[in-house]
Amino acid sequence: MKIVSIVGARPEFVQATPISRALRPHHQEILVHTGQHYDYAMSQTFFEELNIPAPDYYLGVGSGSHAKQTAEMMVRMEEVLLAERPDVVVVRGDTNSTIAGALVAAKLGMPLAHVEAGERSFDRSMPEEINRLVTDRLADMHFCVSRTAVEHLADEGILGNVHWVGDVMYDVMLSQIEIARQKSTILQTLGVEAKGYALVTVHRAANTDDPARLTQIVDALNSVDETVIFPVHPRTRKALGQIEAVFAPHVRLIEPVGYFDIITLEESARLIATDSGGVQREAYFLGVPCITLRDETEWHETVSAGWNSLVGVETETILDAWRNFRPSGERPAIFGEGDAGRKIADILTASQQSTVADMALEKGVLV
Ligand code: UD1
Ligand code: UDP
Numbered sequence: 001m002k003i004v005s006i007v008g009a010r011p012e013f014v015q016a017t018p019i020s021r022a023l024r025p026h027h028q029e030i031l032v033h034t035g036q037h038y039d040y041a042m043s044q045t046f047f048e049e050l051n052i053p054a055p056d057y058y059l060g061v062g063s064g065s066h067a068k069q070t071a072e073m074m075v076r077m078e079e080v081l082l083a084e085r086p087d088v089v090v091v092r093g094d095t096n097s098t099i100a101g102a103l104v105a106a107k108l109g110m111p112l113a114h115v116e117a118g119e120r121s122f123d124r125s126m127p128e129e130i131n132r133l134v135t136d137r138l139a140d141m142h143f144c145v146s147r148t149a150v151e152h153l154a155d156e157g158i159l160g161n162v163h164w165v166g167d168v169m170y171d172v173m174l175s176q177i178e179i180a181r182q183k184s185t186i187l188q189t190l191g192v193e194a195k196g197y198a199l200v201t202v203h204r205a206a207n208t209d210d211p212a213r214l215t216q217i218v219d220a221l222n223s224v225d226e227t228v229i230f231p232v233h234p235r236t237r238k239a240l241g242q243i244e245a246v247f248a249p250h251v252r253l254i255e256p257v258g259y260f261d262i263i264t265l266e267e268s269a270r271l272i273a274t275d276s277g278g279v280q281r282e283a284y285f286l287g288v289p290c291i292t293l294r295d296e297t298e299w300h301e302t303v304s305a306g307w308n309s310l311v312g313v314e315t316e317t318i319l320d321a322w323r324n325f326r327p328s329g330e331r332p333a334i335f336g337e338g339d340a341g342r343k344i345a346d347i348l349t350a351s352q353q354s355t356v357a358d359m360a361l362e363k364g365v366l367v
Pocket of ligand 2: 201232263
């Protein structure tokens with residue numbers, strides 16, 4: 001079977017390895033990197049640390065408005081898919097690289113598999129929600145991280161070929177945490193002690209593109225009484241410059257870090273405050289209290305389990321949670337057993353003879 005796997009943004013690089021490792025011994029995987037993220041710290045570092053195979057195609061699309069970026073990706077992706085004629089196209093998550101891949105594959109009548117299907121924030125002002133809704137509607141195979149995602153798809157009438165496999169991000173965490181503990185020197189470099197600081201990441205458009213919300217977050221960080229380590233996403237760096245944010249000395253802004261350093265920073269943090277989907281889940285995997293700087297989250301199970309507190313961006317609400325949120329107790333295996341990559345590869349393999357061929361036939365494509 002020939003599979004085209006599409007990646008382009010940071011969370012997609014983190015998620016790439018488990019599926020690639022499980023597929024490559026038996027199948028041909030062609031990796032396409034759209035170039036949505038291109039800084040070394042946002043892209044290449046993950047290929048090096050996680051031994052992701054070098055992309056077969058680098059589309060070099062870069063940044064732009066949603067329409068421009070997505071359209072450029074589609075134009076270049078169409079050429080790749082027409083040249084490669086894969087048996088299945090795999091997209092993941094909810095980025096513009098995801099929706100571009102989904103639209104092109106669907107229009108070429110190629111079977112489409114969506115990893116991390118069925119996640120919903122129910123907030124259509126969020127670009128990722130649009131990307132998810134469209135991708136799930138177009139996909140032929142849906143691989144879900146959580147049982148809630150399966151229910152969301154059912155509510156939308158998507159019932160066939162939906163598989164709860166767990167979270168490939170958990171696979172990655174389990175396979176890399178020991179290596180990170182040995183290799184990362186980030187705590188020494190920053191001169192911080194385990195559990196002696198809080199980790200912050202912020203990059204959601206709703207927070208960075210709204211000066212009032214970003215200012216509230218900055219005010220909260222300036223008001224806490226512990227060291228804050230804040231690896232700053234390039235989008236956020238720009239937005240902080242625009243509002244001319246000034247930080248107190250205990251708030252330490254650093255460049256985005258690689259995977260080994262971020263999971264080390266997460267594991268050793270007393271508290272994580274974030275608007276990232278991946279970081280919310282990683283906090284849960286590691287049993288680190290997480291406060292989420294958003295008004296809604298796709299990862300409700302982490303909130304229900306008591307390990308994530310959805311606080312929004314009101315300065316006082318953030319500070320209250322920051323000081324008082326002290327989760328404890330069980331963390332049920334809501335994200336599976338850490339074998340999502342293998343399960344996805346097995347299902348793709350099993351469907352090779354039957355479903356993939358049937359789906360292509362339905363779409364009038366010869367396989
Ligand atoms: C994208 C995804 C978001 C995901 C995030 C992960 C979409 C719509 N959003 O958001 O779901 O959570 O990636 O990090 O796809 N930039 C650089 N260097 C880079 C990449 C980006 O400087 O390597 C800057 C550019 O100014 C760019 C801005 O960051 O305009 C935003 O990048 P973009 O890829 O459009 O969206 P993200 O905010 O990164
Ligand atoms: N991440 C990283 N370095 C950083 C910040 C985040 O490696 O400086 C990792 C993070 O741990 C997770 C992935 O990037 O594995 C998530 O990406 P991001 O937060 O950019 O996007 P989201 O998950 O919100 O889509």
